[in-house]
Structure formats: structure tokens, C-alpha cells
Amino acid sequence: MARAMKVAIVDDEADMRQSISRWLALSGFDTETYASAEDALKGLNADFPGVVVSDIKMPGMDGMTFLKKLMSMDSGLPVILITGHGDVPMAVEAMRVGAFDFLEKPFNPDRMTELAKRATQLRRLTLDNRALRRELSDGTVLMKKLIGSSPVMERLREDILDLGQADSHVLIDGETGTGKTLVAHALHAVGARAGRKFVTISCAAWSEDQLSSKLFGPAEDGSLPLVEEARGGTLCLEDIESLSHPLQSRLLTVINEQGTPPETRIIAICNEHAPDTTLENVLRSDLYYRLGAMTIVLPPLRTRGEDILTLFTRMSEQFAEEYGCEAPQVTAQEAAQLLQAPWPGNVRQLVNIAERAVLQNRRGSGSIASLLMADNEASGPALTTEGKPLKDYVEAFERMLIDNTMRRHKGSIVAVMEELCLPRRTLNEKMAKYGLSRADYV
Structure with a gap:
């Protein structure tokens, strides 16, 4: 509520x-x-x-x-x-x-x-x-939304900070649901164009004539074409793989006319292409090399290890606050199932499951395992995920358990020691091992 x-x-x-x-x-x-x-x-x-x-x-x-x-x-x-x-x-x-x-x-x-x-x-x-x-205009806030301490997420945040300061166009690729639009906003927000226009359009949402009118003009409603509206700022083209070859040619002309550095930065997002093809096969080669001078490929969720548990915990806490109920407590078995799930829908799928888990918990029925099973059956053939040593699952669950308990007790070391039956020295050692700091919970 x-x-x-x-x-x-x-x-x-x-x-x-x-x-x-x-x-x-x-x-x-x-x-x-x-x-x-x-x-x-x-x-x-x-x-x-x-x-x-x-x-x-x-x-x-x-x-x-x-x-x-x-x-x-x-x-x-x-x-x-x-x-x-x-x-x-x-x-x-x-x-x-x-x-x-x-x-x-x-x-x-x-x-x-x-x-x-x-x-x-x-x-x-x-x-x-x-x-x-x-x-969407605050780079600090956006970077905090890119939750996770896995090496691939650390590298992603570094790439965003580096490429955000550059003027070159950027190509963002990755599986559906990995957060590509969020990364595009972050690239704009941490760079020199942060205070300027960020204009976005989906190339898949319009017919070729409509998209041509919206991008290059004349617009049917008399408004500025988007290449003009975004001048000096950033033009974000989602579903770039849907752009027809004639419109790719017009976009290339606009890019070539801008000179170096470009007056308007273009961030192109690819949301889907066949598994056996690459964007280089989908786009004109000359356009691909202009847009792909700088490329970010977002990691799929199944490769992010214990980030999965961190994300699930944060999302379920947010939904629990929104619905005015308790977040579900994740058992060791459920933690292992979350880590082993193939996550074909990536972060978007995890957010949906976290919300449904909170609603189930409010009713006092259901399990996270049943949600995962139903979701993966509905998604069709599952992607495979590599097995991990038992030690990795145990450590991921242990970190999640300490993190959840610290959050619940707002950083009270004594309360956490009592609930988890841990001596202070052991708790301190484990927090240091997992990169947890009391200051983050107070």
C-alpha cells in the first residue's frame, strides 16, 4: 500500500x-x-x-x-x-x-x-x-542504479565513466533486459553534455515513413526533427537494428556533415539480433564503423554471480516497502536456485520475479522456486548456465544473509551478532571478506 x-x-x-x-x-x-x-x-x-x-x-x-x-x-x-x-x-x-x-x-x-x-x-x-x-540527469544517481560488485559490473561502470567523457558516438549491445537504456542515460549524464538535451526514439516503434519524418523532417506536427532537437546534446537511437538501409544512409549523411568532434553525439542501442549474426552484419559497414568506434556490451545476468542475490534483495525490499509488507526471506536452497537460473530475461525478469515474490509473501503462499520454474517454462528453451563449486554458492548466500541482516538492523553490529550467532571478530572478518561496511547501513 x-x-x-x-x-x-x-x-x-x-x-x-x-x-x-x-x-x-x-x-x-x-x-x-x-x-x-x-x-x-x-x-x-x-x-x-x-x-x-x-x-x-x-x-x-x-x-x-x-x-x-x-x-x-x-x-x-x-x-x-x-x-x-x-x-x-x-x-x-x-x-x-x-x-x-x-x-x-x-x-x-x-x-x-x-x-x-x-x-x-x-x-x-x-x-x-x-x-x-x-x-536521468544525475550521473551519480544513475551509476548507483547499476547495482553489483562483480568484475563485469565494476568494468561496466569504469567504461561508462571513461566513454562518458568522450565525444565519439557509442554503440550499446547486449541481451534484452540487461539495462541498455539506463546505460545510455548514464553515458549522457556523466559527460560534458549532461546539461543539454537527451533525445530518444525507438527505431522499431514507427513505420519507415513516420521514422523518417520524426528523425529528419518535415515532422507531421510541425515540430523540429529529432536530429535538430538533439543538436549539441545526445540523440539516442533504440533498436538501431530496425533502421532501414535508406534511413541508415540518411543518418550516415548527418553524421558525416557534423565533423569532428560531432556537434550531436549519437548513442545507438541494439536490442535484438539473430544469435548467429552481429551488428556488423545488420548495419551498413560504413555506418557500423562510425557508430561502433566505441562499444559497450552489457553482461547477461547469469554471468554476474552473487550480483543476482544483491539485486533480488534490493528489488524485493523496494517492492515490500511499496506494498506495505515484509520482503520474503531467501533460504539457502532458494539462493542456489536464483544463482543457477538461466535468466533469459536478465535484470528485467529478476525485477518481475522479485515483485511477484513480495506479493506471494504478502498472501503467505508460493515460493521463489515455483516462480522461477513458471517463468523459465514461459520463456521457452532455457539458456544453459555453468555450474559453480559449492563454495561459491555458500559464500554468495553468506554474504546475502549478512547484508540483509545489517540492513534490517540499520548497521547495529550487536543485533546482527545476536541474530546470526556470530562472535564480533568472525563477523568483522566476514564483512571485510565480502566488502561490507557498517557505514553503508547506518
Whole structure:
């Protein structure tokens, strides 16, 4: 269950404030009250996680002035105004200024709840989109999303930091579900073009004529063609293998006209090609060599060892928080099954299984093994994964167990020692062995 959003209630009449607060609290909202607009402005900011309910007629700063100040602070903040009968024309004007809606006294409390629910849904969407935009422009945040301590992931992060600083075009290849789009955003966000446009389009999502219009113009809606919109920044072409030969030729012309260093960087993502072919066979050779001067190939999940357990733990914890329940505890047998699974859908498949495992755990039924079996049967013939020595499975499970326990106890060494029945020296040695630091959990 999603966390309750806040409602800030602003009214100079104490009885009205408390009445609205009690009613909305009973409806599941987290309320806070203010006796004046001036006080409310001290407690609100541009990322206030909720909505505002305010009277229009108040001493000092009135509701209309308050609304204008809120809109200048955050135009995406929903504000519900409460009006007297004679204030309706003013409330209509407030809607033009940016108010979400208004209620005329005396109002039906159920109508208040309905409006608050609609407003909070809008606010949650606004904040989620805002957070996503920040993440996609913040190289540090994006790099943290590339979870894993396996050698292939360490090397991937190093490659992103190195290639991100370069100007050359980049080709990203790898199996479906490995996170290629995330890597493309990270390449842009850690480089010199971070503050400029990042424009993306899927070459597989449009017909040849539509794609030609969108990429090179003239666009049907009169907008700039994407090669112009991305000028000075990055143009990300997903499903580059779907680009027809005539459009490959036009793209090559655009690249050749840019000179060195290129004004617009192109990041091309290949999402699927036949197992017995390479991108060099799919693309024109001259285009391939222009785009593939720098190449990143993402590792499949099955090659990433104990990263699988780390990812599963992080994802199941996130879903457990979202659904308001406990994350499933992974047994030694389930840990081995997760490590041995072929993961044809890679990280995307793991995220789906983690969510379903949390939902199963909430119902008190099912197992991770059954989810893996059903998923792999639905995926068709499974890829094979090499067996590992027993020692590797034991160490991966041990690391996951200590990591999970440290997270649950927020870095309390004493609590972890007691739960795992380990002396302090042994726990310290194992944490050092697995690269775990108490500071990461406090």
C-alpha cells in the first residue's frame, strides 16, 4: 500500500481547520494545519509531498495571494480552495491562476475527500515524473542504479565513466533486459553534455515513413526533427537494428556533415539480433564503423554471480516497502536456485520475479522456486548456465544473509551478532571478506 500523502490545511478558524483535518485523517490522509498563509509558506517547499487545502477569506494574506505565491514556488502543487457563496467569481479566477479546484461552503465532506484523492494522485504523478527527470540527469544517481560488485559490473561502470567523457558516438549491445537504456542515460549524464538535451526514439516503434519524418523532417506536427532537437546534446537511437538501409544512409549523411568532434553525439542501442549474426552484419559497414568506434556490451545476468542475490534483495525490499509488507526471506536452497537460473530475461525478469515474490509473501503462499520454474517454462528453451563449486554458492548466500541482516538492523553490529550467532571478530572478518561496511547501513 502506498504511503499516505500529506494535506496541508490553511484556515484562520481553528474549528474549521480541526474539522477538515479530522475528516481527512479518517480518510487515510496525513494532515498538517496552519492558522495563516504566512505560516504555511514557512512550512511548504517546491517538493511538498502532498496538496494544499486553503480558505480564500483570511486576515493578512488572503487565499488568492497565497495561491499565486504557491504557484510561483511550484506550479505543479495542487491547491483546493474553500469559498463562501459570494467568493465564487474569485474562485473561478483562482482556477485560471492555477488552483486545482474549489469547494463552496457549506461543503459535503465526501466531496472534500474525493477532491483530495484526485489531487494527491496528480501530485504523486508529478513528483514521480520530477524524480525520474532528476535521476536521468544525475550521473551519480544513475551509476548507483547499476547495482553489483562483480568484475563485469565494476568494468561496466569504469567504461561508462571513461566513454562518458568522450565525444565519439557509442554503440550499446547486449541481451534484452540487461539495462541498455539506463546505460545510455548514464553515458549522457556523466559527460560534458549532461546539461543539454537527451533525445530518444525507438527505431522499431514507427513505420519507415513516420521514422523518417520524426528523425529528419518535415515532422507531421510541425515540430523540429529529432536530429535538430538533439543538436549539441545526445540523440539516442533504440533498436538501431530496425533502421532501414535508406534511413541508415540518411543518418550516415548527418553524421558525416557534423565533423569532428560531432556537434550531436549519437548513442545507438541494439536490442535484438539473430544469435548467429552481429551488428556488423545488420548495419551498413560504413555506418557500423562510425557508430561502433566505441562499444559497450552489457553482461547477461547469469554471468554476474552473487550480483543476482544483491539485486533480488534490493528489488524485493523496494517492492515490500511499496506494498506495505515484509520482503520474503531467501533460504539457502532458494539462493542456489536464483544463482543457477538461466535468466533469459536478465535484470528485467529478476525485477518481475522479485515483485511477484513480495506479493506471494504478502498472501503467505508460493515460493521463489515455483516462480522461477513458471517463468523459465514461459520463456521457452532455457539458456544453459555453468555450474559453480559449492563454495561459491555458500559464500554468495553468506554474504546475502549478512547484508540483509545489517540492513534490517540499520548497521547495529550487536543485533546482527545476536541474530546470526556470530562472535564480533568472525563477523568483522566476514564483512571485510565480502566488502561490507557498517557505514553503508547506518
